Amino acid sequence: MAHTVSRSFGIWRGLRIVTLLSLVRWESGCWGMTLNSVALHPASSRLHRAEAGAVPHRHKRNWVWNQFFVLEEYTGDEPLYVGKLHSDVDKGEGRVKYVLNGEGATSIFTIDENTGDIHATKRLDREEQAYYTLRAQARDRATNLPVEPESEFVIKVQDINDNEPKFPDGPYQAYVPEMSPVGIVRTALPNMDREARDQYLLVIQAKDMGGQMGGLSGTTSVTVTLTDVNDNPPRFSRKSYQFAVPESLPVASVVAKIKALDSDVGANAEMEYRIIEGDGLGVFRVEPDADTQEGVITLQKNLDYETKSTYTLKIEASNRNIDPRFRAQGPFSDTAMVKLVVENVDEPPVFSSPLSRMTVSEAAKVGTTIGTVSALDPDSTNSPIRYSIDRNTDLERFFNIDAATGIISTAKALDREVNAVHNITILAIESLDPSQVGKGIALITVMDVNDNAPVFAIEYETFVCEAAEPGQVIETISAVDKDEPPSGHRFFFSLTAEAAGNLNFTLRDNKDNTASVLTKRGGFQRRDQAMYRLPVLIVDSGSPALSSTNTLSIRVCDCDSDGSPQACGTEAFLLSAGLSTGALVAILACILTLMVLVLLIVTVRKRKKEPLILDEDRDVRENIVRYDDEGGGEEDTEAFDMVALRNLNVARDSKARRDVTPEVPTLYCSRPPPYKITPDNGIFRDFIWDRLKNADVDPSAPPYDSLQTYAFEGSGSVAESLSSLESLSTDSEQSYDYLSDWGPRFKKLADLYGHSDSSNIFSS
Known part of the structure; x- marks a missing residue:
């Protein structure tokens, strides 16, 4: 607090000094010259001058003030005292108030309207704003009228050392070619080698105030990278290499890869490879891989183990870009020997000619010789060969081939007009190893004969x-x-x-x-x-x-x-006859329409499986089978199936299945049949009705129309035989009068289902 008071006092004393200097200059003839236009004239002075005429008089200054100075970066808890404004009009009676306007007024700077004390309420930064221009005025507190004209003054922000030096472009990168001599770039060591160390990190410090105590400092980093020069030749890690190559390897395949090492990087490490000696100059070639800088050896001709089993190559690796400064150090290349060993592979038979062209007349008889194909085993085993035709290329088997000799002959009559050229595949199979199969093509052209009339x-x-x-x-x-x-x-x-x-x-x-x-x-x-x-x-x-x-x-x-x-x-x-062409077309169209309608009706009825002739008794369906064997007694029940005899006119028991609701409610009502049922057929009738009743109440039966089997043996067989054939013997006394009533119905059903002989319906 003592520091603030003494500082303010120093500023006030300065103001008094500046004010006295201004008055001296005014008395020496500088009329109207005032400091910052703040010299004010009271009303009593103006009246006195008017009474005295135009004689000038010296007036006392009413403002006591000066430029104010305030240090930046004040960090105290209380507002910072800047200075004090005072007017001579103010007699200390409280009738005058001070008003402050301008830059930062009320937001940064405040004034006590009673005392004129100015304070800074915020921390100031000279680097952001070095000074502030404000306006001050003294007003009558009662009338709020100015008692002094408004005047400007400046508050300057004094600098303190609060910013350290900064490097605006840091951190920095520097590139120096390796092996650079001292002088081009100031280096501490001569002949720096990038392959030993390619990067250096430097830290640089800058201090203000000439490095004196209390000054601030800033740092930055400089990364010095040594760039590469081609000062290293390529070198193979070994002087000889050996690789195995299958003889079945196709042309243009990669055989092996070798690589020479170079400590340089980028373009300085790019390689070139070439075969300079060896017996495989025309069989192999070597080229560099642009990505890996390897030497890639590829096959240029087919290999044959039986002909040659080893090849030797001398391969040179050299730099593509050589720095002339280092050429004197020696050759920038290296060599290595590569031995390629051909491996024997069990190969399939090879035809002497992969495509055999043959001709045959279309009139040639079956068995006519067309030509011969030949194949050999290329391996040293020289396995015997068997020949066959790939039947996928001769589906109709027009040709045969002798398995031992390879002779192709005709197996069927040929027709040039159907197929003029036959392209068949011949298979040659090793007898010792059937998995080895060679393929050849036989192109057989059928020659024309005059066998078609114009x-x-x-x-x-x-x-x-x-x-x-x-x-x-x-x-x-x-x-x-x-x-x-x-x-x-x-x-x-x-x-x-x-x-x-x-x-x-x-x-x-x-x-x-x-x-x-x-x-x-x-x-x-x-x-x-x-x-x-x-x-x-x-x-x-x-x-x-x-x-x-x-x-x-x-x-x-x-x-x-x-x-x-x-x-x-x-x-x-x-x-x-008077019919025009249009009339004929109309008649034909009508006929065609009728035919289409009839066809549609027939098609729909076939899909619905409905007979074309409707009959009121069509609900009676049977499956009648005729057979002429003796039968096996009870086993006759498995010999045929008969659909349930069902007629709406036949009386049924009213008891029906519980799981099926009859479609026709009157189906089971009791009423006498419309036809005569004689006492002679009572056994048959009871038998049929019992079977129908059992089927209706059977809970396991499906809920739709089904076929039922009825095996009726009858009674009273004279021969006491179980065979149904014996029951129809003419020697039996059994009465078959019931057939007189059922016969016409079965005849109608037989006609409907296509049975031409209705007299044999009950022959079984």
Whole structure:
């Protein structure tokens, strides 16, 4: 607190000194010159001057003030005292108040309106703002009117040493070529080697105040990196290498990799490899790998263990970029010997020719020899070879091959027109090792023979106009032949012997594989004959020559003036009856529509499995099987199945299955049957009804219509035999009158299900 008071006192004393100097300058003739425009004139002074006239008088200054100074970075708890403002008008009676405006007023600087004391309420930083310009004014407390004019003053922030030196661009990077001599860059050691140490870290300190006590300091780092120069040659880690190479390795495969080491980096470590000596110059080659700088040895020719089993290469590795400053140190290259040992591999048989071309006539008989293929085992074992045909390439088995000799022969008749070329794969299999299989191709071309007769090229639609003149060309015909003779086709056209003497048409061979059909007369009438058929004989030039007779249909038409047909053949008669072409089309459309509807109805009924003929008794379904064996007594029940005899008119017991609701409620009502049930068939009737009742109440039966088996033995067999065939013997006294009632029904069912002989329905 004592420090603050003494500091403020020093500032006040300074102000008094500056004020006295200003007054001296004013008295020496500097009229109107005042310090910072703060000299104020009271009203009494102005009146006195007016009364005295224009004679100037010296006026006392009313403000006691000066520039204020305040130290930056004040860290005390109380506001920092800056200085004091005072006006002579203020007599200490409390009638004057002081007001402060300008930069930082109220936010940074405050003034006691009673005493004029100025304080700083915030810590100041000269590096941010060095001074503040403010305005002060004294006002009457009662009227708030100024008693002094407003004046400006400055508060300057005094600097203290609170900022250490800083390196604006740090940390720094520096690059120095290795082996640099002292002078280019100031280094502490001569001949620094990057391969020994490639980077150095330096820490630099800067102090202010000339390094005196109390000064601040700042540091930065400088990383010095030694850049590489090509001062190291490549070196192989070994002088000789050996690798094994399978003889089956394909061309362009990688055989081995070797690498020379270079302590340099980047472009200075890039390598070049080459074979300078050895017996594998044309078989192998070596190239550098751009990423790993390895020497990659690749195969250029196929290997054969039986021919040569070892190769020796002398390979040189050298730097691609050599620094001339270090060339005198010696050669920047190194060499190593590489031995390549060829390994024997069990190889499959090899055909003497991978593609064998053969020809065979399509008329060749089965068993005709076509050609021979040959393959050998390339290994030293020289295993015997067996031949076979890959049947995936000869699915129809047209050819056979002798397993021992490789002779290929025909196994079926050939047809060039179906398949002119057969491309089959021949397999050569080692007898000692069947897993070794070689493959060859046999391309068999089938030679053509003249086995196809010529025919019309197209299906001609020929017509002749009723108004045609004799000798008029009505059609030009041509022919085709499936055969392909070497010299091309030559066809000859003529009418057959039967048609040569007709009076209607004739044929002219144009000698260019075409022929013209001409009329021999005029006056054709479609009413008399609507269609003519002209047999044409076509002969080819093969050996032997083949021929065929082709019939040309010629319609008689009513033509317009340009010769275009208007009405032809039978259509003329319909037109003459008054039916137009549109009417004919409509009739045909109706017929087609009816046919489609009938087809749809039939298709739907087939899908629903409904008979086309509806019958009121269609609910009665049976499966009747006829057989002529003796039977096996009780085993007869397994011999056939009979669908439950079911008719809506037959009385049933009202007791039904509990798990099924009858679709027709009246199905089980008791009512007399509409047909006569004689006492003779009572046993059969009871038997059927009992079986139906059991099926209806069976809880294990499915809830839908099902087939039931009924094996009725009957009673009263004279022969006392269990066979159902014996029960139908004519010698039995058993009555079968019940068949008189059931017979017509079974006949109807038999007709419905396609049984032609209904008399044998109960032959079993």
